[in-house]
Amino acid sequence: MTTTTKANAITAREVTRAIIESKPLFILDVRNTSDYDDWKIEGGIVGSLNVPYFDLIDGVEEVLPKLPKDRDILVVCAKEGSSIFVAEQLGEAGIEGVRYLQGGMKAWSEYLEPVKVGDLKDGGELYQFVRMGKGCLSYMVVSEGEAAVVDTLRMTDVFEKFAKSKGAVIKHTLDTHLHADHISGGRKLAEQSGGTYWLPPKDADEVVFEYHPLDEQSRITVGRTELSIRPVYSPGHTIGSTSIVIDNQYLLSGDILFVESIGRPDLAGNAGSWADDLRKTLYSTYKELSGDLLVLPAHFGKTSELGEGGRVAARLGDLYESNPGLNIASDEEFRKTVTTNLPSQPNAYQEIRQTNMGRIVPNDDEQRDMEIGPNRCAVHDK
Structure with missing residues (x-):
């Protein structure tokens, strides 16, 4: 029987506090590249990578070497649905501590x-x-x-x-x-x-x-x-x-x-x-x-x-x-x-x-x- 790794959420407030307190954070943004280029989560020690969701539907193996080993990984999309899927796939691939942004960039914009x-x-x-x-x-x-x-x-x-x-x-x-x-x-x-x-x-x-x-x-x-x-x-x-x-x-x-x-x-x-x-x-x-x-x-x-x-x-x-x-x-x-x-x-x-x-x-x-x-x-x- 196939089991699914359940991803944990992080709130917009928690991300805000992480940026204010200069806590290391790496973001995998799975929105379309044009949306990412226009507007993204940034901060002094926030790293980020954009790989559109449709490039990850069939598997996340290609992105694994690009993710840092020394930072928490936060998956972000527009409204959270796509990020939950990708975060769960990363968890099943052995990446520990992966989380997704609750409410997506919609919640990030409004907090x-x-x-x-x-x-x-x-x-x-x-x-x-x-x-x-x-x-x-x-x-x-x-x-x-x-x-x-x-x-x-x-x-x-x-x-x-x-x-x-x-x-x-x-x-x-x-x-x-x-x-x-x-x-x-x-x-x-x-x-x-x-x-x-x-x-x-x-x-x-x-x-x-x-x-x-x-x-x-x-x-x-x-x-x-x-x-x-x-x-x-x-x-x-x-x-x-x-x-x-x-x-x-x-x-x-x-x-x-x-x-x-x-x-x-x-x-x-x-x-x-x-x-x-x-x-x-x-x-x-x-x-x-x-x-x-x-x-x-x-x-x-x-x-x-x-x-x-x-x-x-x-x-x-x-x-x-x-x-x-x-x-x-x-x-x-x-x-x-x-x-x-x-x-x-x-x-x-x-x-x-x-x-x-x-x-x-x-x-x-x-x-x-x-x-x-x-x-x-x-x-x-x-």
Whole structure:
């Protein structure tokens, strides 16, 4: 009688923690090569090999010599089914400790890891939610039983459960701009929690829903501690891009400034006209802010931007020393940098913008498919 070796699963959370903690991991990705080339699991000590599933149906013998003997093997596919089959075949071939990614790349794309950024001066805390599979970052301020969420991702249940675990009610959700790489959950989360949804009005010309305008006249507090959330108009990635200063300690820069790059101005088709706005924001508006502010962007491009505990952050003054996008001498060279030879645009970015305007309403599966792939919001992707 033939026996089948049952493969064990590993969750997206476990893979995320392995990357944060720099644990050796080798990935056998059995998706189509085009999907693998577009988007894959990466990390400082993550090795990977792509062999499409259809090349392994009749046996895994060909791939065995290519697998390392000193690392755990994780088999990955789109939704988990193919990876289970391949992992079991590897186990029967004598490879020990083979596991598959539970839920596949679908689960990898959607997992959020909460990381504490720091404490607030008058009580309360600030948390960053790291979406390792797409490079997206959201934030939650918690103070005196209330919470505000900035750049909310569509997985709103994660924020609801986390706020509840902190004994807090979500009172505000804010988007720093109209996103083009992922579907915002801000409006949905505000409706579910009875809170207020804020959006920069200059990005809202085509939206078909009600919102509170997020501009420099807005004064938003969270909790009885009167925590100040101060918007700073900072166009360039979009015409309405608005940064948020929290507690005079933290600068939520949206997609204007990242740890290793700067935002791109072309996702709404206005690269030329917005390039000057972007330079003014980065080289003038931000220069007037305290260099001690901790910059917390809405995205990261690669895992080298992860710091302690998986946090993505950098002191503003330090970025003016190290970030190449903040050290371009001439206006002409800056314009060339942010308008030519840019990375590919995010997958389905036009449809995502239309969704975030409320003009189309895709179902859950359609939203998931629209978001598959990296964020590609930065000028430099390498």
